[in-house]
Amino acid sequence: xxxxxxxxxxxxxxxxxxxxxxxxxxxxxxxxxxxxxxxxxxxxxxxxxxxxxxxxxxxxxxxxxxxxxxxxxxxxxxxxxxxxxxxxxxxxxxxxxxxxxxxxxxxxxxxxxxxxxxxxxxxxxxxxxxxxxxxxxxxxxxxxxxxxxxxxxxxxxxxxxxxxxxxxxxxxxxxxx
Amino acid sequence: xxxxxxxxxxxxxxxxxxxxxxxxxxxxxxxxxxxxxxxxxxxxxxxxxxxxxxxxxxxxxxxxxxxxxxxxxxxxxxxxxxxxxxxxxxxxxxxxxxxxxxxxxxxxxxxxxxxxxxxxxxxxxxxxxxxxxxxxxxxxxxxxxxxxxxxxxxxxxxxxxxxxxxxxxxxxxxxxxxxxxxxxxxxxxxxx
Numbered sequence: 001x002x003x004x005x006x007x008x009x010x011x012x013x014x015x016x017x018x019x020x021x022x023x024x025x026x027x028x029x030x031x032x033x034x035x036x037x038x039x040x041x042x043x044x045x046x047x048x049x050x051x052x053x054x055x056x057x058x059x060x061x062x063x064x065x066x067x068x069x070x071x072x073x074x075x076x077x078x079x080x081x082x083x084x085x086x087x088x089x090x091x092x093x094x095x096x097x098x099x100x101x102x103x104x105x106x107x108x109x110x111x112x113x114x115x116x117x118x119x120x121x122x123x124x125x126x127x128x129x130x131x132x133x134x135x136x137x138x139x140x141x142x143x144x145x146x147x148x149x150x151x152x153x154x155x156x157x158x159x160x161x162x163x164x165x166x167x168x169x170x171x172x173x174x175x176x177x
Numbered sequence: 178x179x180x181x182x183x184x185x186x187x188x189x190x191x192x193x194x195x196x197x198x199x200x201x202x203x204x205x206x207x208x209x210x211x212x213x214x215x216x217x218x219x220x221x222x223x224x225x226x227x228x229x230x231x232x233x234x235x236x237x238x239x240x241x242x243x244x245x246x247x248x249x250x251x252x253x254x255x256x257x258x259x260x261x262x263x264x265x266x267x268x269x270x271x272x273x274x275x276x277x278x279x280x281x282x283x284x285x286x287x288x289x290x291x292x293x294x295x296x297x298x299x300x301x302x303x304x305x306x307x308x309x310x311x312x313x314x315x316x317x318x319x320x321x322x323x324x325x326x327x328x329x330x331x332x333x334x335x336x337x338x339x340x341x342x343x344x345x346x347x348x349x350x351x352x353x354x355x356x357x358x359x360x361x362x363x364x365x366x367x368x369x
Contacts, residue, residue, distance in 0.1 A: 032351050035358070041335075070362050074330055076304075077311045079215035080224055082231075086214070087206060090232045094239055109240060 034060070038067045187251035194242045202242075206235060209252070212332055213259050219327045220263040222312060230262045249341060256334065256342040260324050267320055307368060314364040321345075322357035329354055 036042050037050050054061045083089075097105070187208070193201035213234055218227035237258055296304075315323060321343060328334040328342060336347045343350065 028355055031355055066362055070358065070365060071330060073311060073365050073368050076307055079218045082211055082214045083228055086210065086228060090235055093232055093236055097236060
Protein backbone atom coordinates (compact mmCIF):
# COMPACT_ATOMS: atom_id res chain seq x y z
CA UNK A 1 0.00 0.00 0.00
CA UNK A 2 1.39 3.39 -0.98
CA UNK A 3 1.62 6.32 1.41
CA UNK A 4 2.76 9.88 0.98
CA UNK A 5 5.96 11.19 2.59
CA UNK A 6 4.39 11.70 5.99
CA UNK A 7 2.72 8.34 5.97
CA UNK A 8 -0.77 9.82 5.59
CA UNK A 9 -3.33 8.16 3.43
CA UNK A 10 -6.28 9.55 1.61
CA UNK A 11 -9.46 7.56 1.63
CA UNK A 12 -11.02 7.48 -1.78
CA UNK A 13 -14.71 6.66 -2.17
CA UNK A 14 -13.82 2.95 -2.35
CA UNK A 15 -12.71 3.05 1.29
CA UNK A 16 -16.32 3.05 2.38
CA UNK A 17 -16.85 -0.12 0.38
CA UNK A 18 -13.91 -1.76 2.10
CA UNK A 19 -11.59 -1.58 -0.90
CA UNK A 20 -8.00 -0.42 -1.34
CA UNK A 21 -6.74 2.90 0.05
CA UNK A 22 -4.52 5.08 -2.13
CA UNK A 23 -2.04 7.88 -1.62
CA UNK A 24 -2.81 11.34 -2.93
CA UNK A 25 0.43 12.13 -4.71
CA UNK A 26 1.75 8.73 -5.64
CA UNK A 27 -1.14 7.27 -7.51
CA UNK A 28 -3.33 8.22 -10.43
CA UNK A 29 -6.42 7.86 -8.28
CA UNK A 30 -4.91 10.23 -5.75
CA UNK A 31 -4.13 12.74 -8.48
CA UNK A 32 -7.76 12.58 -9.62
CA UNK A 33 -8.93 13.29 -6.09
CA UNK A 34 -6.55 16.22 -5.94
CA UNK A 35 -7.93 17.51 -9.24
CA UNK A 36 -11.48 17.22 -7.96
CA UNK A 37 -10.48 19.03 -4.80
CA UNK A 38 -8.89 21.89 -6.77
CA UNK A 39 -12.00 22.11 -8.94
CA UNK A 40 -14.17 22.08 -5.79
CA UNK A 41 -15.79 18.93 -7.07
CA UNK A 42 -15.54 16.82 -3.89
CA UNK A 43 -18.43 16.28 -1.53
CA UNK A 44 -18.20 18.27 1.75
CA UNK A 45 -17.22 15.25 3.87
CA UNK A 46 -14.31 14.25 1.67
CA UNK A 47 -13.34 17.88 1.18
CA UNK A 48 -13.03 18.35 4.96
CA UNK A 49 -11.12 15.10 5.28
CA UNK A 50 -8.69 16.14 2.58
CA UNK A 51 -8.23 19.58 4.10
CA UNK A 52 -7.34 18.01 7.45
CA UNK A 53 -4.81 15.86 5.65
CA UNK A 54 -3.34 18.77 3.74
CA UNK A 55 -2.69 20.64 6.99
CA UNK A 56 -0.21 17.96 7.96
CA UNK A 57 1.25 16.76 4.67
CA UNK A 58 3.65 19.07 2.89
CA UNK A 59 4.01 16.75 -0.10
CA UNK A 60 0.30 16.64 -0.84
CA UNK A 61 -0.03 20.36 -0.13
CA UNK A 62 2.79 21.03 -2.59
CA UNK A 63 1.05 18.98 -5.27
CA UNK A 64 -2.20 20.84 -4.72
CA UNK A 65 -0.44 24.22 -4.87
CA UNK A 66 1.28 23.21 -8.11
CA UNK A 67 -2.07 22.38 -9.67
CA UNK A 68 -3.64 25.64 -8.50
CA UNK A 69 -0.67 27.62 -9.83
CA UNK A 70 -1.03 25.88 -13.18
CA UNK A 71 -4.68 26.89 -13.32
CA UNK A 72 -3.79 30.47 -12.45
CA UNK A 73 -1.29 30.45 -15.30
CA UNK A 74 -3.90 29.03 -17.68
CA UNK A 75 -6.35 31.71 -16.53
CA UNK A 76 -4.01 34.32 -17.98
CA UNK A 77 -5.08 33.22 -21.43
CA UNK A 78 -8.25 35.17 -22.00
CA UNK A 79 -10.32 34.45 -25.06
CA UNK A 80 -11.24 37.52 -27.12
CA UNK A 81 -14.77 38.91 -27.08
CA UNK A 82 -17.20 37.54 -29.65
CA UNK A 83 -17.72 39.80 -32.68
CA UNK A 84 -20.78 42.05 -32.32
CA UNK A 85 -22.14 40.88 -35.67
CA UNK A 86 -21.90 37.19 -34.78
CA UNK A 87 -25.67 36.71 -34.44
CA UNK A 88 -26.45 38.68 -37.60
CA UNK A 89 -24.03 36.56 -39.61
CA UNK A 90 -25.46 33.39 -38.11
CA UNK A 91 -29.06 34.31 -38.92
CA UNK A 92 -28.05 35.23 -42.49
CA UNK A 93 -26.39 31.84 -42.79
CA UNK A 94 -29.45 30.07 -41.42
CA UNK A 95 -31.67 31.94 -43.88
CA UNK A 96 -29.40 30.91 -46.78
CA UNK A 97 -29.42 27.34 -45.54
CA UNK A 98 -33.20 27.22 -45.20
CA UNK A 99 -33.79 28.71 -48.64
CA UNK A 100 -31.68 26.01 -50.33
CA UNK A 101 -33.58 23.37 -52.35
CA UNK A 102 -35.08 20.55 -50.28
CA UNK A 103 -32.79 17.87 -51.74
CA UNK A 104 -29.76 19.94 -50.83
CA UNK A 105 -30.96 20.42 -47.26
CA UNK A 106 -31.69 16.72 -47.00
CA UNK A 107 -28.24 15.82 -48.35
CA UNK A 108 -26.60 18.23 -45.91
CA UNK A 109 -28.48 16.72 -43.00
CA UNK A 110 -27.32 13.29 -44.09
CA UNK A 111 -23.71 14.16 -44.83
CA UNK A 112 -23.23 16.68 -42.05
CA UNK A 113 -25.09 15.31 -39.03
CA UNK A 114 -25.17 17.60 -35.99
CA UNK A 115 -23.01 15.21 -34.02
CA UNK A 116 -20.93 12.36 -35.41
CA UNK A 117 -22.95 9.20 -35.72
CA UNK A 118 -21.40 6.17 -34.02
CA UNK A 119 -22.51 3.70 -36.71
CA UNK A 120 -21.19 5.91 -39.52
CA UNK A 121 -17.74 4.32 -39.69
CA UNK A 122 -18.78 0.64 -39.63
CA UNK A 123 -21.54 1.41 -42.13
CA UNK A 124 -19.03 3.05 -44.46
CA UNK A 125 -16.70 0.06 -44.13
CA UNK A 126 -19.55 -2.33 -44.90
CA UNK A 127 -20.61 -0.27 -47.91
CA UNK A 128 -17.02 -0.26 -49.20
CA UNK A 129 -16.77 -4.04 -48.75
CA UNK A 130 -20.05 -4.55 -50.64
CA UNK A 131 -18.85 -2.29 -53.45
CA UNK A 132 -15.59 -4.26 -53.78
CA UNK A 133 -17.52 -7.55 -53.83
CA UNK A 134 -19.95 -6.27 -56.45
CA UNK A 135 -17.07 -5.04 -58.59
CA UNK A 136 -15.25 -8.37 -58.27
CA UNK A 137 -18.37 -10.29 -59.35
CA UNK A 138 -18.90 -7.97 -62.31
CA UNK A 139 -15.33 -8.35 -63.51
CA UNK A 140 -15.13 -12.11 -62.91
CA UNK A 141 -18.56 -13.59 -63.66
CA UNK A 142 -18.40 -17.43 -63.55
CA UNK A 143 -18.82 -18.83 -67.11
CA UNK A 144 -20.59 -22.15 -67.84
CA UNK A 145 -18.03 -24.96 -68.26
CA UNK A 146 -17.42 -25.50 -72.00
CA UNK A 147 -16.48 -29.22 -71.65
CA UNK A 148 -19.95 -30.18 -70.38
CA UNK A 149 -22.13 -31.06 -73.38
CA UNK A 150 -25.32 -29.07 -73.61
CA UNK A 151 -28.41 -31.27 -73.77
CA UNK A 152 -31.58 -29.86 -75.20
CA UNK A 153 -34.96 -31.21 -74.24
CA UNK A 154 -36.04 -31.87 -77.84
CA UNK A 155 -32.98 -34.16 -78.34
CA UNK A 156 -33.84 -36.53 -75.42
CA UNK A 157 -34.83 -40.02 -76.46
CA UNK A 158 -37.70 -41.33 -74.27
CA UNK A 159 -36.61 -44.98 -74.65
CA UNK A 160 -33.10 -44.18 -73.56
CA UNK A 161 -34.42 -42.53 -70.42
CA UNK A 162 -36.64 -45.48 -69.59
CA UNK A 163 -33.68 -47.86 -70.00
CA UNK A 164 -31.52 -45.73 -67.79
CA UNK A 165 -34.21 -45.77 -65.10
CA UNK A 166 -34.47 -49.58 -65.30
CA UNK A 167 -30.66 -49.88 -64.92
CA UNK A 168 -30.83 -47.58 -61.89
CA UNK A 169 -33.52 -49.74 -60.35
CA UNK A 170 -31.25 -52.79 -60.65
CA UNK A 171 -28.31 -51.00 -59.05
CA UNK A 172 -30.28 -49.51 -56.15
CA UNK A 173 -30.31 -51.92 -53.15
CA UNK A 174 -33.76 -53.04 -52.09
CA UNK A 175 -35.11 -52.28 -48.65
CA UNK A 176 -34.77 -55.40 -46.44
CA UNK A 177 -38.08 -54.57 -44.76
CA UNK B 178 -30.06 22.68 -8.03
CA UNK B 179 -29.61 25.83 -10.07
CA UNK B 180 -27.46 23.97 -12.60
CA UNK B 181 -30.10 21.25 -13.00
CA UNK B 182 -32.77 23.88 -13.57
CA UNK B 183 -30.57 25.52 -16.21
CA UNK B 184 -30.06 22.20 -17.99
CA UNK B 185 -33.76 21.48 -18.00
CA UNK B 186 -34.35 24.97 -19.29
CA UNK B 187 -31.99 24.33 -22.23
CA UNK B 188 -33.84 21.17 -23.20
CA UNK B 189 -37.15 22.95 -22.82
CA UNK B 190 -35.97 25.78 -25.04
CA UNK B 191 -34.76 23.33 -27.66
CA UNK B 192 -38.11 21.54 -27.62
CA UNK B 193 -39.76 24.89 -28.24
CA UNK B 194 -37.38 25.51 -31.14
CA UNK B 195 -38.55 22.16 -32.49
CA UNK B 196 -42.09 23.51 -32.39
CA UNK B 197 -40.95 26.50 -34.46
CA UNK B 198 -40.32 29.06 -31.72
CA UNK B 199 -37.50 31.26 -33.02
CA UNK B 200 -37.26 33.27 -29.79
CA UNK B 201 -36.19 30.16 -27.91
CA UNK B 202 -33.36 29.65 -30.39
CA UNK B 203 -32.26 33.24 -29.77
CA UNK B 204 -32.26 32.53 -26.03
CA UNK B 205 -30.17 29.38 -26.48
CA UNK B 206 -27.76 31.32 -28.65
CA UNK B 207 -27.53 34.04 -26.01
CA UNK B 208 -26.74 31.50 -23.28
CA UNK B 209 -24.19 29.42 -25.16
CA UNK B 210 -22.61 31.71 -27.74
CA UNK B 211 -19.66 32.83 -25.60
CA UNK B 212 -18.69 29.42 -24.12
CA UNK B 213 -18.81 27.76 -27.56
CA UNK B 214 -16.78 30.49 -29.29
CA UNK B 215 -14.24 30.58 -26.47
CA UNK B 216 -13.87 26.81 -26.43
CA UNK B 217 -13.33 26.75 -30.18
CA UNK B 218 -10.96 29.70 -30.01
CA UNK B 219 -8.75 27.88 -27.51
CA UNK B 220 -8.91 24.73 -29.60
CA UNK B 221 -8.00 26.27 -32.97
CA UNK B 222 -6.22 29.39 -31.66
CA UNK B 223 -7.62 31.56 -34.40
CA UNK B 224 -10.42 34.07 -33.82
CA UNK B 225 -12.08 34.19 -37.28
CA UNK B 226 -11.95 30.42 -37.59
CA UNK B 227 -13.38 29.91 -34.11
CA UNK B 228 -16.34 32.14 -34.94
CA UNK B 229 -16.84 30.40 -38.27
CA UNK B 230 -16.85 27.00 -36.54
CA UNK B 231 -19.17 28.28 -33.79
CA UNK B 232 -21.61 29.43 -36.47
CA UNK B 233 -21.48 25.97 -37.99
CA UNK B 234 -22.24 24.50 -34.54
CA UNK B 235 -25.37 26.64 -34.10
CA UNK B 236 -26.40 26.09 -37.71
CA UNK B 237 -26.27 22.31 -37.15
CA UNK B 238 -28.25 22.69 -33.95
CA UNK B 239 -30.88 24.64 -35.85
CA UNK B 240 -30.92 22.14 -38.71
CA UNK B 241 -31.52 19.23 -36.37
CA UNK B 242 -34.26 20.94 -34.35
CA UNK B 243 -36.95 18.76 -35.94
CA UNK B 244 -35.33 15.54 -34.76
CA UNK B 245 -34.11 16.81 -31.38
CA UNK B 246 -34.82 14.52 -28.43
CA UNK B 247 -33.63 15.54 -24.96
CA UNK B 248 -31.80 12.29 -24.32
CA UNK B 249 -28.58 14.01 -23.20
CA UNK B 250 -27.79 17.36 -21.69
CA UNK B 251 -28.03 20.11 -24.27
CA UNK B 252 -24.58 21.45 -23.33
CA UNK B 253 -23.05 18.02 -23.83
CA UNK B 254 -24.60 17.78 -27.28
CA UNK B 255 -23.42 21.29 -28.13
CA UNK B 256 -19.85 20.61 -27.06
CA UNK B 257 -19.88 17.29 -28.85
CA UNK B 258 -20.65 19.09 -32.12
CA UNK B 259 -18.08 21.78 -31.34
CA UNK B 260 -15.37 19.23 -30.47
CA UNK B 261 -16.11 17.24 -33.62
CA UNK B 262 -15.77 20.33 -35.81
CA UNK B 263 -12.64 21.56 -34.05
CA UNK B 264 -10.88 18.20 -34.23
CA UNK B 265 -11.79 17.85 -37.91
CA UNK B 266 -10.41 21.30 -38.61
CA UNK B 267 -7.18 20.49 -36.79
CA UNK B 268 -6.85 17.08 -38.48
CA UNK B 269 -7.48 18.58 -41.90
CA UNK B 270 -4.29 20.55 -41.36
CA UNK B 271 -6.04 23.86 -41.87
CA UNK B 272 -4.15 25.24 -38.91
CA UNK B 273 -1.05 26.01 -40.97
CA UNK B 274 -3.09 28.09 -43.41
CA UNK B 275 -4.91 29.95 -40.71
CA UNK B 276 -2.30 30.97 -38.18
CA UNK B 277 -3.42 34.19 -36.60
CA UNK B 278 -1.18 36.99 -35.56
CA UNK B 279 -0.90 37.35 -31.82
CA UNK B 280 -0.88 41.12 -31.98
CA UNK B 281 -4.60 41.83 -31.74
CA UNK B 282 -5.11 39.20 -29.12
CA UNK B 283 -2.20 40.52 -27.11
CA UNK B 284 -3.66 43.97 -27.17
CA UNK B 285 -7.09 42.65 -26.17
CA UNK B 286 -5.57 40.61 -23.37
CA UNK B 287 -3.36 43.38 -22.01
CA UNK B 288 -6.26 45.81 -22.11
CA UNK B 289 -8.39 43.40 -20.13
CA UNK B 290 -5.65 42.57 -17.68
CA UNK B 291 -4.78 46.12 -16.79
CA UNK B 292 -8.29 47.45 -17.12
CA UNK B 293 -8.65 51.19 -16.74
CA UNK B 294 -4.90 51.62 -16.92
CA UNK B 295 -2.62 52.18 -19.87
CA UNK B 296 -0.36 49.12 -20.21
CA UNK B 297 3.32 49.89 -20.24
CA UNK B 298 5.61 48.49 -22.92
CA UNK B 299 7.15 46.26 -20.29
CA UNK B 300 3.75 44.88 -19.24
CA UNK B 301 2.85 44.25 -22.84
CA UNK B 302 6.05 42.37 -23.48
CA UNK B 303 5.76 40.33 -20.32
CA UNK B 304 2.18 39.42 -21.10
CA UNK B 305 3.11 38.55 -24.68
CA UNK B 306 5.84 36.18 -23.57
CA UNK B 307 3.67 34.46 -20.95
CA UNK B 308 0.72 34.16 -23.28
CA UNK B 309 2.85 32.71 -26.08
CA UNK B 310 4.21 30.09 -23.68
CA UNK B 311 0.77 29.10 -22.43
CA UNK B 312 -0.55 28.87 -25.98
CA UNK B 313 2.42 26.83 -27.14
CA UNK B 314 2.16 24.46 -24.17
CA UNK B 315 -1.51 23.86 -24.88
CA UNK B 316 -1.02 23.63 -28.63
CA UNK B 317 1.55 20.87 -28.27
CA UNK B 318 -0.82 18.67 -26.28
CA UNK B 319 -2.36 15.80 -28.25
CA UNK B 320 -5.71 17.01 -29.62
CA UNK B 321 -7.94 14.92 -27.34
CA UNK B 322 -6.00 15.93 -24.25
CA UNK B 323 -6.29 19.54 -25.37
CA UNK B 324 -10.05 19.26 -25.84
CA UNK B 325 -10.43 17.58 -22.44
CA UNK B 326 -8.46 20.33 -20.68
CA UNK B 327 -10.38 23.08 -22.46
CA UNK B 328 -13.72 21.60 -21.44
CA UNK B 329 -12.61 20.80 -17.88
CA UNK B 330 -10.64 23.92 -17.01
CA UNK B 331 -12.31 26.66 -19.00
CA UNK B 332 -15.86 25.44 -19.57
CA UNK B 333 -16.13 23.52 -16.28
CA UNK B 334 -17.84 20.50 -17.79
CA UNK B 335 -17.93 17.38 -15.62
CA UNK B 336 -16.26 14.08 -16.51
CA UNK B 337 -19.46 12.54 -17.84
CA UNK B 338 -20.09 15.46 -20.19
CA UNK B 339 -16.50 15.49 -21.44
CA UNK B 340 -16.67 11.73 -21.98
CA UNK B 341 -19.77 12.09 -24.15
CA UNK B 342 -18.30 14.99 -26.09
CA UNK B 343 -15.12 13.02 -26.78
CA UNK B 344 -16.95 9.72 -27.26
CA UNK B 345 -14.92 7.86 -24.66
CA UNK B 346 -15.33 6.53 -21.14
CA UNK B 347 -15.11 8.65 -17.99
CA UNK B 348 -12.00 6.80 -16.90
CA UNK B 349 -10.42 7.61 -20.27
CA UNK B 350 -11.24 11.29 -19.67
CA UNK B 351 -9.59 11.14 -16.26
CA UNK B 352 -6.51 9.61 -17.86
CA UNK B 353 -6.45 12.28 -20.57
CA UNK B 354 -6.70 15.04 -17.96
CA UNK B 355 -4.13 13.43 -15.69
CA UNK B 356 -1.58 13.22 -18.52
CA UNK B 357 -2.41 16.67 -19.90
CA UNK B 358 -2.09 18.47 -16.56
CA UNK B 359 1.11 16.59 -15.82
CA UNK B 360 2.58 17.77 -19.13
CA UNK B 361 1.38 21.32 -18.61
CA UNK B 362 2.72 21.47 -15.05
CA UNK B 363 6.16 20.47 -16.24
CA UNK B 364 6.12 22.77 -19.30
CA UNK B 365 4.84 25.80 -17.44
CA UNK B 366 6.56 25.19 -14.10
CA UNK B 367 8.96 28.09 -14.63
CA UNK B 368 6.06 30.53 -15.02
CA UNK B 369 4.38 29.81 -11.71
